[in-house]
Amino acid sequence: MAVDLLDAPLRISWDICPPGQSPLNRQQLLLVADQLSAAGVFFVTLEEAPLAHPEIQGLLEALRQGGCQVSLLSKVSPAELEVLAQLGSDFNLFVDVDRFCSAGQLDAPALATALKQVQQTHADPALLWTPSRGQLALLPELLKFCSHQQVSRLKLPNQKIGVNPKKSQLDNLPDCTDLGELEKSIAAGDLPARNGLQLEVHDLFLWELLQPLTGGQRSEYGGCQAANSLGHISVAAELFPCSSWPEPLGSLLENELLDLWQSASRLQIREAIQQVPVGCDGCRDYQVCFGGCRGLSRFCRTDDLGRDLLCAERR
Numbered sequence: 001m002a003v004d005l006l007d008a009p010l011r012i013s014w015d016i017c018p019p020g021q022s023p024l025n026r027q028q029l030l031l032v033a034d035q036l037s038a039a040g041v042f043f044v045t046l047e048e049a050p051l052a053h054p055e056i057q058g059l060l061e062a063l064r065q066g067g068c069q070v071s072l073l074s075k076v077s078p079a080e081l082e083v084l085a086q087l088g089s090d091f092n093l094f095v096d097v098d099r100f101c102s103a104g105q106l107d108a109p110a111l112a113t114a115l116k117q118v119q120q121t122h123a124d125p126a127l128l129w130t131p132s133r134g135q136l137a138l139l140p141e142l143l144k145f146c147s148h149q150q151v152s153r154l155k156l157p158n159q160k161i162g163v164n165p166k167k168s169q170l171d172n173l174p175d176c177t178d179l180g181e182l183e184k185s186i187a188a189g190d191l192p193a194r195n196g197l198q199l200e201v202h203d204l205f206l207w208e209l210l211q212p213l214t215g216g217q218r219s220e221y222g223g224c225q226a227a228n229s230l231g232h233i234s235v236a237a238e239l240f241p242c243s244s245w246p247e248p249l250g251s252l253l254e255n256e257l258l259d260l261w262q263s264a265s266r267l268q269i270r271e272a273i274q275q276v277p278v279g280c281d282g283c284r285d286y287q288v289c290f291g292g293c294r295g296l297s298r299f300c301r302t303d304d305l306g307r308d309l310l311c312a313e314r315r
């Protein structure tokens with residue numbers, strides 16, 4: 001795999017206020033925001049209840065002034081709606097679909113209500129969904145929902161496993177069986193028309209299945225981007241290679257981001273990603289896929305195959 005080694009990540013996800021964990025204070029938040037701006041990070045996504053942080057407005061202003069394009073994830077609680085009403089619209093807002101999916105069902109009426117509430121405070125909110133095991137088959141229904149509600153953008157990001165993933169959490173990640181179920185459903189004609197929807201799909205295998213809706217175009221893919229164009233920041237300001245790679249590179253309260261991005265730990269991770277996984281050896285599509293998501297395959301597979309969790313077999 002030949003991928004340019006970047007001096008700084010382009011995209012960062014950042015956990016702001018996860019329930020039960022101590023958030024950074026204002027000074028610490030702004031210090032990290034300064035680091036992101038100084039490193040030239042283009043896209044910053046604030047996750048894990050960012051609207052619950054009392055300094056969210058100051059953080060948004062600091063990131064915007066530093067040239068970062070900011071996205072923010074909301075579960076649309078009454079408290080979050082109150083904060084949203086104060087913040088203006090100078091950021092991309094994603095409604096987290098997760099809480100509207102349970103027991104194998106999408107609660108479309110509740111999601112529609114939440115969407116309408118958000119639309120009163122923010123123009124054109126998008127949806128974001130990270131499906132758990134057994135849920136991928138709900139995707140056609142979610143796509144139909146987007147079409148009926150004229151949602152303009154749906155994002156299916158990478159599977160986040162956090163800093164200390166628990167076994168139960170890892171057992172809950174979708175695998176190739178889920179992908180097979182979705183494939184059957186699509187073959188049965190369950191995909192709606194694209195209807196202007198902008199669909200962003202992180203996972204290559206999912207993207208392949210959804211090509212009729214993604215327009216057949218995928219931005220240039222050079223393989224797993226952990227510790228290269230992607231990075232993640234925990235609530236404690238630890239920098240990670242990606243939200244799917246739970247090995248910290250160091251604290252942004254004590255180190256410069258640019259130094260951590262040149263550290264031996266980061267370079268070793270990139271070297272590991274350059275290696276062809278055992279389970280991909282001889283696959284005809286390796287030059288297209290490069291083994292998929294290496295963080296999940298490294299930390300979540302129970303065999304030593306090392307290939308993407310959604311990949312059933314070599315091609």
Ligand code: SF4
Nearest residue numbers: 280283286289311314
């Ligand atoms: S075996 Fe699967 S993950 Fe590996 S390169 Fe082939 S298609 Fe990709």
